[in-house]
Amino acid sequence: xxxxxxxxxxxxxxxxxxxxxxxxxxxxxxxxxxxxxxxxxxxxxxxxxxxxxxxxxxxxxxxxxxxxxxxxxxxxxxxxxxxxxxxxxxxxxxxxxxxxxxxxxxxxxxxxxxxxxxxxxxxxxxxxxxxxxxxxxxxxxxxxxxxxxxxxxxxxxx
Numbered sequence: 001x002x003x004x005x006x007x008x009x010x011x012x013x014x015x016x017x018x019x020x021x022x023x024x025x026x027x028x029x030x031x032x033x034x035x036x037x038x039x040x041x042x043x044x045x046x047x048x049x050x051x052x053x054x055x056x057x058x059x060x061x062x063x064x065x066x067x068x069x070x071x072x073x074x075x076x077x078x079x080x081x082x083x084x085x086x087x088x089x090x091x092x093x094x095x096x097x098x099x100x101x102x103x104x105x106x107x108x109x110x111x112x113x114x115x116x117x118x119x120x121x122x123x124x125x126x127x128x129x130x131x132x133x134x135x136x137x138x139x140x141x142x143x144x145x146x147x148x149x150x151x152x153x154x155x156x157x158x
Contacts, residue, residue, distance in 0.1 A: 022067040038101065040056055042054045077132065114133045120158075128146045129146075
């Protein structure tokens with residue numbers, strides 16, 4: 001046991017700190033992630049010299065840059081564990097929204113005409129609300145919240 005603990009403590013602490021993605025329209029991505037989802041925008045610049053959009057997510061940086069050429073935008077859903085329906089084997093991600101702002105966030109996404117996998121959030125794995133949407137680049141983004149207690153009904157209220 002002592003040898004296992006010593007080996008574990010001497011192992012390097014490796015982690016992913018940055019993910020870089022490209023897009024066709026940096027301002028559209030900013031509207032989606034900042035305005036609709038309410039993510040904490042850490043840095044933004046979009047002029048002829050430089051362009052980037054950065055979100056600081058608990059020490060992890062999600063960085064978006066405009067592409068030099070027009071990128072394809074998928075019109076199907078990426079596969080994700082937890083819900084059925086996605087068929088594309090492409091990168092996708094989940095974004096947790098605080099429980100107290102989740103309903104307003106879902107309503108804002110629907111009102112903005114963002115493509116949604118279902119008309120309303122679905123109760124998944126008997127533990128969280130899931131609302132998969134597609135960002136302006138067609139990436140599947142599961143917008144979810146974990147309620148402080150299990151709801152009486154697992155049907156999303158109208």
